[in-house]
Amino acid sequence: MPGKKIGITEVVLRDGHQSILATRMKTEHMLPIAAKMDKIGYWSVEMWGGATFDSCIRFLNEDPWERVRLLKKVMPKTPFQMLLRGQNLVGYRHYADDLVEKFIDLACDAGIDVFRMFDALNDTRNLQTCIKRVKKNGKHAQGAICYTTSPVHSVKLFIELAKRVEDMGCDSICVKDMAGLMAPWPAFELISGIKQVVKLPVHLHTHTTAGLAPMTVMKALDAGVDMMDTAISSMAMGPSHSPTETIVAALKGTQYDTGLDLDALIEIGAYFTEIRKEYTAFESTFTGVDVNILKAQLPGGMISNLESQLRQQNAYHRLPEVMEELPKCREDMGFPPLVTPTSQIVGTQAVLNVLMGRYKVISKEAQALIEGKYGKLPGALNPELKKLALGDKEPISVRPADLLEPEWERLKKEVAGKATRDEDVIVFALFPQVAEQYLKKRGSPPEEKFKKDEVVAPAPKAASHASAFRVTVNGKPYDVRVDEMDAVTSVAPSQPSAVQPTPAQAAPARMPTDGFVLRSPLAGSVWKLNCQPGQAIKEGDLVVILEAMKMETEVFAPKGGTILSVSAKPGDKVNNGDPLLTIG
Numbered sequence: 001m002p003g004k005k006i007g008i009t010e011v012v013l014r015d016g017h018q019s020i021l022a023t024r025m026k027t028e029h030m031l032p033i034a035a036k037m038d039k040i041g042y043w044s045v046e047m048w049g050g051a052t053f054d055s056c057i058r059f060l061n062e063d064p065w066e067r068v069r070l071l072k073k074v075m076p077k078t079p080f081q082m083l084l085r086g087q088n089l090v091g092y093r094h095y096a097d098d099l100v101e102k103f104i105d106l107a108c109d110a111g112i113d114v115f116r117m118f119d120a121l122n123d124t125r126n127l128q129t130c131i132k133r134v135k136k137n138g139k140h141a142q143g144a145i146c147y148t149t150s151p152v153h154s155v156k157l158f159i160e161l162a163k164r165v166e167d168m169g170c171d172s173i174c175v176k177d178m179a180g181l182m183a184p185w186p187a188f189e190l191i192s193g194i195k196q197v198v199k200l201p202v203h204l205h206t207h208t209t210a211g212l213a214p215m216t217v218m219k220a221l222d223a224g225v226d227m228m229d230t231a232i233s234s235m236a237m238g239p240s241h242s243p244t245e246t247i248v249a250a251l252k253g254t255q256y257d258t259g260l261d262l263d264a265l266i267e268i269g270a271y272f273t274e275i276r277k278e279y280t281a282f283e284s285t286f287t288g289v290d291v292n293i294l295k296a297q298l299p300g301g302m303i304s305n306l307e308s309q310l311r312q313q314n315a316y317h318r319l320p321e322v323m324e325e326l327p328k329c330r331e332d333m334g335f336p337p338l339v340t341p342t343s344q345i346v347g348t349q350a351v352l353n354v355l356m357g358r359y360k361v362i363s364k365e366a367q368a369l370i371e372g373k374y375g376k377l378p379g380a381l382n383p384e385l386k387k388l389a390l391g392d393k394e395p396i397s398v399r400p401a402d403l404l405e406p407e408w409e410r411l412k413k414e415v416a417g418k419a420t421r422d423e424d425v426i427v428f429a430l431f432p433q434v435a436e437q438y439l440k441k442r443g444s445p446p447e448e449k450f451k452k453d454e455v456v457a458p459a460p461k462a463a464s465h466a467s468a469f470r471v472t473v474n475g476k477p478y479d480v481r482v483d484e485m486d487a488v489t490s491v492a493p494s495q496p497s498a499v500q501p502t503p504a505q506a507a508p509a510r511m512p513t514d515g516f517v518l519r520s521p522l523a524g525s526v527w528k529l530n531c532q533p534g535q536a537i538k539e540g541d542l543v544v545i546l547e548a549m550k551m552e553t554e555v556f557a558p559k560g561g562t563i564l565s566v567s568a569k570p571g572d573k574v575n576n577g578d579p580l581l582t583i584g
Contacts, residue, residue, distance in 0.1 A: 006256045007043030007227035008248070009081060009203070011241055012272060013071075014046040016231035019207065019240040019299075022282040023055040027067045029278065033271045034074035040260055040268070042078055043227050044114045047071060048107075049083030050340070053090040057431055057438045065110050065423045072111035079140070081114035082107065085340060086126040087401050091430035092341050092365070094126070094373065096404040099411070101133045103426055108137040110423075116174055116203075118144035120342040123375030124164050125399040131168050142203065143170035147177040147190075148297060150335035152379040155190050162194045162202075172201040172227070177216075178299045178339045180207035180239075184219035191223035201226035207299070209239045211289035217242055221256050232265065234273040238287040239299070245269055296326050297338050298347060306347055313522065313576060318354055326350040332385045333369060334377030345369050359388055361521070364554055372396040433527050433547045515564045515582040520546065520574040524553050528570060531581065535563045544568075544580050559583060 017025040030047075037045060048068055056064040072080065087094045089103050104115070115134045119126040127143060134141040143165030145158055162173050175182075175191065182190075187204075194202055204220045204227070206213045217228060230236070233243035245265045248258050276283075285307070298306070306323075310316045329350045336342040345365040352361050368374060370381060372395030381395075396403065407429065412419075415428045418436055428435040524546035531543045539560045546553035560583075567579040574580065 004226070004256070006221070006225075006251060006258050007201075007203075008244065008258050008260060009044045009046055009227060009229045010037065010040070010042050010232065010244060011046045011229050012232045012235045014048060014050055014052055014083065015229070016235035016240050017279075018051050019231075020235055020238060020284050020287070021276070021279040022284070023051040024059065024279050024282045025275070026060055027062055027070060029275045030067075030071060031074060033268055034071055036264065036268055036271075038075040038078050040078075040264055042260075044079040044081040045075070046081040046083065046116075046229070048080065048112060049090055049116075051090075054431065057427060058434050061438070061441050063423075063442060065106070068107075068110040068112065079113040080111055081116060081142075082112045084115050084117045084130060086117055086119040086130055088120070088126075088341060089430060092344075093368075094400045094404065095429065096407040097129045097401055098406045098408040099426075099429055100129050100401075102408050102422065104130065104133040105137065106423055106426065108134075108139055112139065114140040114142060116142045116144050116176075118146055118174075118176055118339070119375060120146065120339050121336055121375040121377060122146050122161055124161065124168065126375050126401070127165070128168060129401065131170060135169055140172070141170045142172045142174050143168065144174040144176040144205070146337040146339050147175055147182055148179070148335075148337040149181055150330075150379070152335050153337075155186070155193055158190055159193045159197060162198050166198045166200050170200065172203055173198060174203040174205055176339070177204075177206035178337075179293055179297050180209035180211075180213055181294060181297060182206055182216050183212055184215045187216045188219040188223045191220050191225050195224045203227040203229070205229045206241070207239060208237050208242055209286070209290055209293045209299075211291070213242045214246070217247065218250075221251075232272050233269045234276055239284060239290075243269075292323060296323050297330070298326065299339060299343055306351065310351065313351075313355060315355060321354045322347075322350050325353050329353060331379075332382035333366070334379040334381050336369070336377060341365065342369065342374070359385060362389055370395065373400050375400060515584040516559060516561075517567075517579045518543065518555070518557065518581050518583060520568075520576060520578045520580055521555065522546075522553065523573075523575050525573045526568045526570050526580075529566060529568075531563050531566070533563050533565055537561065537563060537583070546574070555580065557583060 013025070013030055017023060048064070052067075053064045056062040056067065068080065084090070084104075087100060089095055089100060095103075107115075115130070117127050117130045117134070122145060131141050131143065145161045145165065147158065158175075165173055173194065175187075175194070187206075191202055191204070202225050204217065204225045206216055206229070208214070220228070228247070229241055230244040230247050231241040233245050236243035236246075245262060248260045248262055248265060251257050252262065307316065307319065310319055310322065326347060330336065330338065330346050333346060333349075336346065338346060345363065348363050349366045352363060353359060367389055369377070370386065370389045371393075376397075377395075408425075411429055412422075412425050415425055415435075418439060419425045419428055424435075424439060427438065431438075526544060527547040528545040529543070530541075530545070531537055537543060537557050537560060539557055541557045541560075542554055543557050543563075544555040546555060562584050564582040564584040566581045568574055568581075
């Protein structure tokens with residue numbers, strides 16, 4: 001029967017280890033197998049974007065730009081693909097257009113060929129700058145639609161989005177099912193519907209978290225899908241993707257034959273079986289099928305983050321309550337699809353609601369989401385939440401980036417003494433809390449960083465909040481982790497004067513000096529102090545910024561007075577209830 005060759009995108013170098021191993025795979029473990037991967041004939045290999053950029057800087061002490069270049073030398077034939085969060089790039093806020101353009105230019109120079117671009121709210125206004133710049137560089141622009149289910153999402157809506165993405169100049173369209181929610185027959189209806197109105201190739205990205213993906217893949221093939229994401233079997237299933245070898249074997253000899261060499265893939269799978277053993281300290285506990293995801297709708301990696309947040313608050317037993325609260329929280333916020341950064345924002349708010357009472361504290365990022373600073377929400381806000389967060393104001397209606405001043409030239413001047421390359425200026429733009437420390441630690445030339453027995457990233461990891469080290473026992477290197485009380489979430493009061501400490505927070509204590517001790521509301525590390533001893537402050541003033549779960553935690557003064565003393569300095573780690581400063 002005549003058919004077409006189905007393109008395979010291998011995700012083991014990005015989403016595979018991001019979903020299963022907390023994005024901890026080092027470049028040294030990618031390079032030895034890269035030449036064999038280059039011979040396979042993949043449509044593309046996804047190896048950058050998502051959390052890989054952040055993980056290199058925050059935990060691995062690797063240069064993410066150099067990772068692309070090193071792998072490209074060994075894999076010159078295979079198109080390299082990255083995941084780009086639209087106007088968020090690979091960070092956690094919207095960036096000005098000039099910074100977005102510069103990032104894409106540098107990524108193209110490093111060796112990225114295919115840019116999969118998505119917006120967490122499916123607000124296509126947040127893709128327009130990215131698409132134009134990718135096309136200007138002569139690279140492949142793939143526009144992604146974030147699939148989800150809710151009362152405000154429908155097949156008709158997703159088809160309209162696909163047409164809009166085509167009209168914006170993309171070369172292909174990706175249906176991005178980041179939480180593995182898509183069932184077989186809805187997949188057939190959606191993809192066949194897109195194929196009827198769009199002339200572009202359609203790519204399917206779906207996770208195996210809920211156990212639906214292999215069946216969904218088959219119905220997508222019947223609907224006319226052109227490419228699909230898979231992960232090599234030793235890094236597949238659970239919150240990852242369908243196994244590459246299994247899909248290739250299933251389609252062999254059919255009208256959908258991928259044409260890939262199964263024996264060569266099996267050899268690659270065996271290699272990653274051994275590599276996975278190096279990262280057992282970071283392995284997700286969700287390795288099987290989790291049908292609860294159909295209700296909570298969280299990407300697999302976010303589930304482990306919720307576990308860690310609750311453990312650090314000595315409240316792991318409340319995980320079922322958080323999973324119950326999460327869909328309610330999502331509904332209150334207008335049913336955003338749950339993908340970075342909205343999955344973190346909604347998930348964190350659900351934790352706060354369970355631990356402190358519903359919306360007693362609203363995270364800074366949730367506040368921005370409600371204000372429209374991430375784009376247009378799919379549905380209506382809960383009126384009570386809107387009133388609490390915005391008062392009488394209305395959310396912004398313009399493209400969020402239209403409100404941002406150009407950043408690139410200003411930032412270059414600000415970090416001129418710290419960053420010598422444009423690539424490092426980008427690091428400061430995206431991750432200001434850790435950029436300076438990273439550049440100091442990076443030190444040696446990138447080519448010398450991949451020594452096997454060096455200490456690796458003695459820093460907290462987002463999924464488990466532990467420090468990771470490489471140790472050698474009897475000549476064999478092992479990755480180990482040491483648990484710490486560390487940053488777990490990002491919160492800021494919705495109305496500083498209205499925030500009341502919970503019993504678990506140990507309300508500010510009266511000291512012998514007649515001062516009040518302001519204590520840390522949650523575990524984190526001090527990023528900035530906005531006050532100093534002797535300074536007069538008013539109730540509601542921002543006094544401390546904590547860095548927690550890659551985001552900012554703003555701490556406000558519960559009363560006015562004079563700063564008598566400061567108990568923590570920038571860089572200090574603090575636990576729940578630790579003193580920050582004393583107000584007299």
